[in-house]
Amino acid sequence: MTVLVPVLGDQLSHGLASLKGCDPADTVVLMMEVAEEAAHVRHHKAKIALIFSAMRHFAAELRKAGWRVDYIRLDDPENAGSFTGEVIRAAERHSPRLIRVVEPGDWRVEQAMLDWQTFIGCPVEILPDSRFLCSRDEFASWAAGRKELRMEFFYREMRRRTGLLMDGKDPVGGKWNYDAANRSGPPTGLKGPPLPRFAPDAMTNEVIELVGTRFADHFGALDKFSWPVTAQEAETAAAAFLKDRLPTFGQWQDAMVRGQDFLFHAVLSPAINLGLLDPLDLCRRAEAEYRAGRAPLAAVEGFVRQLIGWREYIRGVYWLEMPGLAEDNYLGATRPLPDFYWTGKTDMACLADCVRTTRDNAYAHHIQRLMVLGNFALLAGIRPQDVADWFLVVYADAFDWVELPNVAGMALFADGGRLASKPYAASGAYIDRMSNYCGSCRYKVKLKTGPDACPFNALYWHFLDRNEDKLGRNMRLANPYATWRRMSEEKRTEYLASAEAFLQQLQNADAGWARHGQ
Numbered sequence: 001m002t003v004l005v006p007v008l009g010d011q012l013s014h015g016l017a018s019l020k021g022c023d024p025a026d027t028v029v030l031m032m033e034v035a036e037e038a039a040h041v042r043h044h045k046a047k048i049a050l051i052f053s054a055m056r057h058f059a060a061e062l063r064k065a066g067w068r069v070d071y072i073r074l075d076d077p078e079n080a081g082s083f084t085g086e087v088i089r090a091a092e093r094h095s096p097r098l099i100r101v102v103e104p105g106d107w108r109v110e111q112a113m114l115d116w117q118t119f120i121g122c123p124v125e126i127l128p129d130s131r132f133l134c135s136r137d138e139f140a141s142w143a144a145g146r147k148e149l150r151m152e153f154f155y156r157e158m159r160r161r162t163g164l165l166m167d168g169k170d171p172v173g174g175k176w177n178y179d180a181a182n183r184s185g186p187p188t189g190l191k192g193p194p195l196p197r198f199a200p201d202a203m204t205n206e207v208i209e210l211v212g213t214r215f216a217d218h219f220g221a222l223d224k225f226s227w228p229v230t231a232q233e234a235e236t237a238a239a240a241f242l243k244d245r246l247p248t249f250g251q252w253q254d255a256m257v258r259g260q261d262f263l264f265h266a267v268l269s270p271a272i273n274l275g276l277l278d279p280l281d282l283c284r285r286a287e288a289e290y291r292a293g294r295a296p297l298a299a300v301e302g303f304v305r306q307l308i309g310w311r312e313y314i315r316g317v318y319w320l321e322m323p324g325l326a327e328d329n330y331l332g333a334t335r336p337l338p339d340f341y342w343t344g345k346t347d348m349a350c351l352a353d354c355v356r357t358t359r360d361n362a363y364a365h366h367i368q369r370l371m372v373l374g375n376f377a378l379l380a381g382i383r384p385q386d387v388a389d390w391f392l393v394v395y396a397d398a399f400d401w402v403e404l405p406n407v408a409g410m411a412l413f414a415d416g417g418r419l420a421s422k423p424y425a426a427s428g429a430y431i432d433r434m435s436n437y438c439g440s441c442r443y444k445v446k447l448k449t450g451p452d453a454c455p456f457n458a459l460y461w462h463f464l465d466r467n468e469d470k471l472g473r474n475m476r477l478a479n480p481y482a483t484w485r486r487m488s489e490e491k492r493t494e495y496l497a498s499a500e501a502f503l504q505q506l507q508n509a510d511a512g513w514a515r516h517g518q
Ligand code: DLZ
Pocket: 007, 008, 009, 010, 011, 032, 033, 034, 035, 037, 038, 039, 043, 047, 048, 051, 104, 105, 106, 109, 399, 400
């Protein structure tokens, strides 16, 4: 009797815990393209194509390596449409003595998995995902008894544990964190080196056609598809990043330039999150670039922090806080997501460009996500569940474990500050400093109120004012609240009226769009 090993779409690693120790002669690997995963939120077309193509390539590699793979395609007539349905069918075909699976990255999927044993009647072993440095249990122990979960302290432990960028017991260079050196705004004409593109092969083209037909009404473009879909292609992308963009990655990592969609970013997160690249290996190679004098410490430390700090921390927070995190709404935000998040039709140049790159590439970089798209949602009081669903839909690297804490906790303060010590709220001045968007915008960033003023300006004060009971005693907001309280009554009224007028206009535009769309 065989062992059945289901491998999910974001578990495409040859060293996966469930495959280790299995004998290929006695194992059936099960891979499933199922409608429920593509449609429980209506994922970006390019994201579905990436996942299906990477899955099909991975299955071919496994077969070549001697594994027996039972691969269920989306268009198989008998496809049951869900992981559970497909595992039940596979158990009927193979009569396994054991089902071995690695824990998924989505609480929803884990809940389903926990029922498999009952449905199928054979033991189901759910293994920890050893591709993460910090297990769910270890993170829970770290978090136990802490009132606030700050990434910085967790990150230092990961540095000590891995020895990355350490000189004995001390951080290389004497500081743990070089973020302050990584915040330059863009000079005129800033341009990144070309990103490696991977032309779709026959297998990917077949998937693109399937997705274009089956998910035609989902958001996003397919015509620019050029993601790496195998570990080998992802390695080419990683090597190009380490050589061409890592040295300048740090300095410009928060900069935004209209039409420059990738700048010096690694753009490796989809491949990492699918399992095509090993984050620890990338960190070691980035460190080697620093040690060889080819990349500055601030850039390398920033990159390492994102992978062994932020990424691991976010995943720990997700499992600690679920399922409550999905419902959190500390600030009581109730506005529906504006239609321009889908259409890109807004006069705000920053938001229009960020939606455009999202639609074209299923990608936007972290500051576009946090400080433009997320910041607007925070200031305008958009319902966290709408915003979280949008982020999960539109980004190729977005899986629930990584997207939800970033959106609900970091961007929207929906968790009341367990993750971030203050809301990441910013007015137009921040966007102007970090981008070239404002120069081409019909709104004037220097104007504070009125129909021509950048909406972020009045919305910023409106946000602070309407949330004063929840945020007014936050020490990190002491300065802005002091400024707000010092303003004349007249000025404050002007700000609030300006923000109200903008929000009303937004609501009217959406109502008009909805009528038109019917
Ligand atoms: C996101 C996604 C999509 C769109 N489709 C599939 C699929 O058909 N089969 C599959 O195995 N995985 C898919 N995924 C990724 C899963 O949603 C992901 O593995 C779980 O959410 C756990 O993180």
